[in-house]
Amino acid sequence: MAKLYFRYSVMNSGKTTALIQTAYNYEERGMKALVLKPAVDTKGEDAVISRLGIERKVDVLVHPDDSIDVLLSAQPKVSCVLVDEAQFLTPEQVEELFWFAVDADVPVIAYGLRTDFQTHGFPGSTRLLELAHELQELRTVCRCGKKAVLNGRKLNGVFVNEGSQIAIEDQDNIEYEALCAADYKKLVLQSANS
Amino acid sequence: MAKLYFRYSVMNSGKTTALIQTAYNYEERGMKALVLKPAVDTKGEDAVISRLGIERKVDVLVHPDDSIDVLLSAQPKVSCVLVDEAQFLTPEQVEELFWFAVDADVPVIAYGLRTDFQTHGFPGSTRLLELAHELQELRTVCRCGKKAVLNGRKLNGVFVNEGSQIAIEDQDNIEYEALCAADYKKLVLQSANS
Amino acid sequence: MAKLYFRYSVMNSGKTTALIQTAYNYEERGMKALVLKPAVDTKGEDAVISRLGIERKVDVLVHPDDSIDVLLSAQPKVSCVLVDEAQFLTPEQVEELFWFAVDADVPVIAYGLRTDFQTHGFPGSTRLLELAHELQELRTVCRCGKKAVLNGRKLNGVFVNEGSQIAIEDQDNIEYEALCAADYKKLVLQSANS
Amino acid sequence: MAKLYFRYSVMNSGKTTALIQTAYNYEERGMKALVLKPAVDTKGEDAVISRLGIERKVDVLVHPDDSIDVLLSAQPKVSCVLVDEAQFLTPEQVEELFWFAVDADVPVIAYGLRTDFQTHGFPGSTRLLELAHELQELRTVCRCGKKAVLNGRKLNGVFVNEGSQIAIEDQDNIEYEALCAADYKKLVLQSANS
Numbered sequence: 116m117a118k119l120y121f122r123y124s125v126m127n128s129g130k131t132t133a134l135i136q137t138a139y140n141y142e143e144r145g146m147k148a149l150v151l152k153p154a155v156d157t158k159g160e161d162a163v164i165s166r167l168g169i170e171r172k173v174d175v176l177v178h179p180d181d182s183i184d185v186l187l188s189a190q191p192k193v194s195c196v197l198v199d200e201a202q203f204l205t206p207e208q209v210e211e212l213f214w215f216a217v218d219a220d221v222p223v224i225a226y227g228l229r230t231d232f233q234t235h236g237f238p239g240s241t242r243l244l245e246l247a248h249e250l251q252e253l254r255t256v257c258r259c260g261k262k263a264v265l266n267g268r269k270l271n272g273v274f275v276n277e278g279s280q281i282a283i284e285d286q287d288n289i290e291y292e293a294l295c296a297a298d299y300k301k302l303v304l305q306s307a308n309s
Numbered sequence: 310m311a312k313l314y315f316r317y318s319v320m321n322s323g324k325t326t327a328l329i330q331t332a333y334n335y336e337e338r339g340m341k342a343l344v345l346k347p348a349v350d351t352k353g354e355d356a357v358i359s360r361l362g363i364e365r366k367v368d369v370l371v372h373p374d375d376s377i378d379v380l381l382s383a384q385p386k387v388s389c390v391l392v393d394e395a396q397f398l399t400p401e402q403v404e405e406l407f408w409f410a411v412d413a414d415v416p417v418i419a420y421g422l423r424t425d426f427q428t429h430g431f432p433g434s435t436r437l438l439e440l441a442h443e444l445q446e447l448r449t450v451c452r453c454g455k456k457a458v459l460n461g462r463k464l465n466g467v468f469v470n471e472g473s474q475i476a477i478e479d480q481d482n483i484e485y486e487a488l489c490a491a492d493y494k495k496l497v498l499q500s501a502n503s
Numbered sequence: 504m505a506k507l508y509f510r511y512s513v514m515n516s517g518k519t520t521a522l523i524q525t526a527y528n529y530e531e532r533g534m535k536a537l538v539l540k541p542a543v544d545t546k547g548e549d550a551v552i553s554r555l556g557i558e559r560k561v562d563v564l565v566h567p568d569d570s571i572d573v574l575l576s577a578q579p580k581v582s583c584v585l586v587d588e589a590q591f592l593t594p595e596q597v598e599e600l601f602w603f604a605v606d607a608d609v610p611v612i613a614y615g616l617r618t619d620f621q622t623h624g625f626p627g628s629t630r631l632l633e634l635a636h637e638l639q640e641l642r643t644v645c646r647c648g649k650k651a652v653l654n655g656r657k658l659n660g661v662f663v664n665e666g667s668q669i670a671i672e673d674q675d676n677i678e679y680e681a682l683c684a685a686d687y688k689k690l691v692l693q694s695a696n697s
Numbered sequence: 698m699a700k701l702y703f704r705y706s707v708m709n710s711g712k713t714t715a716l717i718q719t720a721y722n723y724e725e726r727g728m729k730a731l732v733l734k735p736a737v738d739t740k741g742e743d744a745v746i747s748r749l750g751i752e753r754k755v756d757v758l759v760h761p762d763d764s765i766d767v768l769l770s771a772q773p774k775v776s777c778v779l780v781d782e783a784q785f786l787t788p789e790q791v792e793e794l795f796w797f798a799v800d801a802d803v804p805v806i807a808y809g810l811r812t813d814f815q816t817h818g819f820p821g822s823t824r825l826l827e828l829a830h831e832l833q834e835l836r837t838v839c840r841c842g843k844k845a846v847l848n849g850r851k852l853n854g855v856f857v858n859e860g861s862q863i864a865i866e867d868q869d870n871i872e873y874e875a876l877c878a879a880d881y882k883k884l885v886l887q888s889a890n891s
Binding site: 321322323326327329330331333334335337338339340360361362363388389416449450451452454 | 515516517520521523524525527528529531532533534554555556557582583610643644645646648
Binding site: 127128129132133135136137139140141143144145146166167168169194222255256257258260 | 709710711714715717718719721722723725726727728748749750751776804837838839840842
């Protein structure tokens with residue numbers, strides 16, 4: 116019985132590189148990996164692009180009203196399903212992916228953020244945390260060298276702690292920086308423009 | 310900088326045994342472990358009791374309106390804080406435990422369920438999944454031998470999929486059985502009395 | 504296809520408690536768990552005994568010349584095989600357990616030390632580290648509160664760094680204390696009687 | 698206190714990609730990552746090259762007689778040390794890296810194979826398995842879709858199970874294929890030219 120994996124992390128840890136590597140590993144062995152991306156992430160359009168400069172075509176863009184079951188039934192048989200920016204899935208789509216893995220016996224590996232810039236889950240990532248058979252963290256470091264666990268948002272270069280949950284990096288003067296909890300407290304909670 | 314750990318699992322995997330072992334390990338080395346339990350879990354009253362027959366006194370019962378900060382500031386300095394049945398904490402209490410670990414540099418290890426009998430998170434467990442520095446699974450097996458990931462509830466010996474989120478085992482003819490996804494589908498979703 | 508798991512740790516972390524809990528979890532679900540122990544560990548004779556005071560009968564004592572295949576073929580069909588003090592297996596016995604898991608499709612969970620009091624592997628634990636499908640650490644703390652990774656040996660209450668690899672605790676005035684690397688350096692390498 | 702991490706895997710799982718991503722993550726935050734490679738791996742000369750096509754300059758080539766302490770003391774202060782093909786380190790070099798992480802408080806992340814094409818450890822990888830503070834697996838799949846745990850060697854396209862422990866891929870008509878245990882038994886142990 117295949118599993119749904121949630122490989123979660125903070126911003127800029129290398130999730131997309133990891134996804135592209137996993138797709139490569141499958142395809143090098145002659146197996147097909149299907150790459151999904153929620154359409155709400157407009158960065159890269161129909162490709163996933165790693166900060167290391169490597170990219171890969173997205174096979175299926177997923178809109179909020181889409182049924183995963185309908186989308187996947189229109190595809191040829193695959194050996195695994197990979198999802199980039201999985202935090203932007205709806206909870207219903209996460210549930211469909213969970214049961215797809217179980218019923219079709221095809222592993223689903225979802226890469227995504229655990230929480231937003233205010234430490235709260237996205238609807239899709241929270242459902243992934245609740246349901247995925249395996250939770251696997253992709254780690255990166257804070258500017259202080261400790262493990263980063265929270266995401267700080269900068270608007271025009273200044274940390275902020277108010278705003279809409281979704282704002283794509285490199286658009287609208289938005290940047291993100293992954294931080295340890297102590298630096299998040301100091302730089303965002305105690306100093307941010309709000 | 311100490312961390313908040315969420316050691317999550319399904320029902321009846323040995324969470325309380327693991328908590329008692331961890332407390333023992335600290336105290337064998339001359340360090341104090343403080344054990345907290347949400348008061349909503351009325352099983353065992355002011356003790357945590359493992360199915361293996363071992364038990365340990367609870368140091369602090371936590372009521373839904375309690376402030377963790379107030380409760381902990383009334384305690385002598387400890388080397389770690391252990392929480393049993395952590396899914397019954399409120400989200401605010403989870404946030405207090407996260408910042409307590411960071412600010413006081415004392416590790417907090419929360420043991421609890423990931424989801425209820427309908428596959429949904431408890432408010433406390435969902436906040437733990439979002440915030441904890443480390444998510445660590447305690448595993449157990451389904452009746453079929455596969456890893457269990459979901460919790461089935463039985464009322465008078467029959468699986469049900471409706472009812473209130475919280476119902477304590479061994480009370481009101483309630484039992485739980487941890488299941489793999491395929492058996493949950495077969496035994497609960499397709500067959501349960503609802 | 505079932506797997507060989509190596510749940511490794513330092514001394515006194517709760518390995519035997521974890522083994523007994525796992526056996527309990529299987530048997531509560533009506534499945535048989537078979538418990539093996541190398542005969543070289545004379546502590547507890549034909550039982551495994553946890554420092555928490557719980558114990559369980561050993562089903563099969565394994566001598567260095569024994570063939571695991573022969574021993575297991577004399578047993579009724581089981582749902583899992585659990586090994587306590589697995590560092591005392593021979594490398595050949597570890598290989599037999601690996602292929603037994605794969606060929607018989609029965610999970611084998613081996614609990615044992617990673618290294619001896621001089622930071623070197625036991626022949627059995629090194630082979631487990633090389634071969635096991637999954638390496639899973641059971642953690643405990645050093646006297647300083649950090650994670651313990653090495654084992655210090657005391658003879659008559661004084662740390663030593665010479666002696667035979669195998670010496671059972673509570674016999675011959677031997678004790679062990681799990682330590683972090685910095686405390687091992689300070690207490691054992693720089694101060695020990697040698 | 699920093700740690701020595703051993704991120705181990707089978708052949709062709711993406712270890713070098715992961716190393717380059719980690720170096721990038723550090724350097725994006727203004728911290729220096731130092732990349733070491735044993736000189737015995739002649740592939741790529743003074744660069745590490747991922748199968749995805751990305752590469753990075755090696756800072757220090759390590760020869761079997763080199764002292765890691767001497768090599769590192771000649772370098773400016775760094776935020777982390779990354780080692781590619783770490784299975785080719787000597788056991789003494791692994792011990793030096795362990796104590797460097799502890800004493801200098803600089804994390805050391807070693808990427809390497811766990812075992813050779815005959816299921817045995819390399820001297821360096823076995824010492825890493827025994828000593829590293831954290832063992833973290835980088836996973837990939839067998840041709841059958843299951844997790845790969847062993848490495849098969851092909852000579853002129855045919856699986857073999859005899860030969861020298863070290864033979865670099867793409868040289869001398871050597872290739873490797875990561876396999877699950879069942880396929881390793883079938884393709885290598887039962888069928889190989891020996």
